Amino acid sequence: MKAIQYTRIGAEPEVTEIETPTPGPGEVLLKVTAAGVCHSDDFIMSLPEEQYVYGLPLTLGHEGAGTVVELGEGATGIEVGTNVVVYGPWGCGTCWQCAQGAENYCPRAAELGIRPPGLGAPGALAEYMIVDSPRHLVPIGDLDPVTTVPLTDAGLTPYHAIKRSLPKLRGGSTAVVIGSGGLGHVAIELLRHLSPARVVALDVSEEKLEFARSVGAHEAVLSDASAIETVRKITGPGGAALVLDFVGYQPTIDIAMGVAGTASDVTIVGLGDGVAHAKVGFGQTPFEATVTAPYWGSRSELIELIDLAHQGIFDIAVERFALDDGVEAYRRLAAGTLRGRAVIVP
Numbered sequence: 537m538k539a540i541q542y543t544r545i546g547a548e549p550e551v552t553e554i555e556t557p558t559p560g561p562g563e564v565l566l567k568v569t570a571a572g573v574c575h576s577d578d579f580i581m582s583l584p585e586e587q588y589v590y591g592l593p594l595t596l597g598h599e600g601a602g603t604v605v606e607l608g609e610g611a612t613g614i615e616v617g618t619n620v621v622v623y624g625p626w627g628c629g630t631c632w633q634c635a636q637g638a639e640n641y642c643p644r645a646a647e648l649g650i651r652p653p654g655l656g657a658p659g660a661l662a663e664y665m666i667v668d669s670p671r672h673l674v675p676i677g678d679l680d681p682v683t684t685v686p687l688t689d690a691g692l693t694p695y696h697a698i699k700r701s702l703p704k705l706r707g708g709s710t711a712v713v714i715g716s717g718g719l720g721h722v723a724i725e726l727l728r729h730l731s732p733a734r735v736v737a738l739d740v741s742e743e744k745l746e747f748a749r750s751v752g753a754h755e756a757v758l759s760d761a762s763a764i765e766t767v768r769k770i771t772g773p774g775g776a777a778l779v780l781d782f783v784g785y786q787p788t789i790d791i792a793m794g795v796a797g798t799a800s801d802v803t804i805v806g807l808g809d810g811v812a813h814a815k816v817g818f819g820q821t822p823f824e825a826t827v828t829a830p831y832w833g834s835r836s837e838l839i840e841l842i843d844l845a846h847q848g849i850f851d852i853a854v855e856r857f858a859l860d861d862g863v864e865a866y867r868r869l870a871a872g873t874l875r876g877r878a879v880i881v882p
């Protein structure tokens with residue numbers, strides 16, 4: 537089968553021909569119907585050899601949708617022919633965190649060698665993929681896999697980040713979204729649906745600001761040297777109740793801290809270049825603000841998102857690419873010219 541693999545440190549990913557996998561005991565084989573391309577792929581492919589821990593060659597793709605085509609021995613609870621999306625942050629399934637559905641925070645995954653698909657295990661950018669357990673599948677019924685697959689990460693990560701801050705988003709409050717890309721645009725839609733907050737989006741070009749407004753941002757502001765002042769004019773002296781930073785570089789973290797209000801949540805989702813930091817302390821952090829850096833989301837939250845998708849609340853922006861054009865999708869992602877999420881349709 538065809539796959540898109542990262543084969544050499546520092547090189548572009550490439551389309552390769554590899555053996556079609558067969559499901560082992562307890563596993564499920566999916567025929568992939570759609571797979572999303574995430575900026576985190578770009579991040580891991582930018583890592584120097586000594587920091588790269590995902591194995592080579594790596595079949596990319598941690599956002600996957602597919603149809604169940606074969607069950608491994610003993611795999612039960614899902615039928616052949618079911619259309620599903622894949623919950624990516626696999627955990628052990630039995631520890632306290634996993635029992636809450638928070639497999640993204642499984643403390644045993646590392647020691648057990650459990651890795652998410654596309655981030656260690658073979659991912660979704662292929663014609664077929666193996667999922668380690670039926671519990672990591674969420675049926676999607678008649679939803680379009682292409683517009684639904686981004687919910688597994690571009691939706692799940694902001695949903696998890698926003699849910700924990702909902703009590704702070706009262707009428708009259710402001711939520712700031714920095715970076716209106718794959719994750720950011722879904723964050724804007726979720727904030728509009730789940731909260732009464734005014735949503736202010738930031739990005740680096742007029743096209744992106746127009747995009748942010750088109751998915752529901754009340755205001756869109758250029759992320760430049762005057763961004764703090766501009767956003768502060770919108771929020772008033774109280775500042776923002778929630779800032780979601782989907783970029784995570786030093787300039788955006790500084791904006792996040794500069795626009796956050798007293799007792800706000802500053803939530804840094806973007807990986808940036810891995811070296812940026814929030815300055816925390818008296819006179820640095822807004823009084824009683826909480827700074828956090830969450831990772832992905834829980835199984836139950838993905839089920840909730842699929843329910844919301846059935847209610848029709850999302851308008852997920854996707855740009856479609858054939859598997860053969862997957863490398864181009866990564867180039868567009870790196871160049872920052874995508875509108876929403878790039879989705880590979882094998």
Ligand code: NAD
Binds near residue numbers: 576577718739784829
């Ligand atoms: P993306 O490329 O689709 O979106 C990033 C957006 O940020 C783009 O619209 C870009 O124009 C904008 N941007 C770039 N520099 C900016 C700046 N200085 N100010 C404002 N906007 C700026 O990326 P994505 O796939 O949505 O991922 C966003 C980030 O989240 C990445 O860093 C990714 O690695 C990370 N991520 C984290 C998690 C997690 O669990 N913490 C999960 C998924 C992705």
Ligand code: ZN
Binds near residue numbers: 575576
């Ligand atoms: Zn991702």
Ligand code: ZN
Binds near residue numbers: 627634639642645
């Ligand atoms: Zn666990």
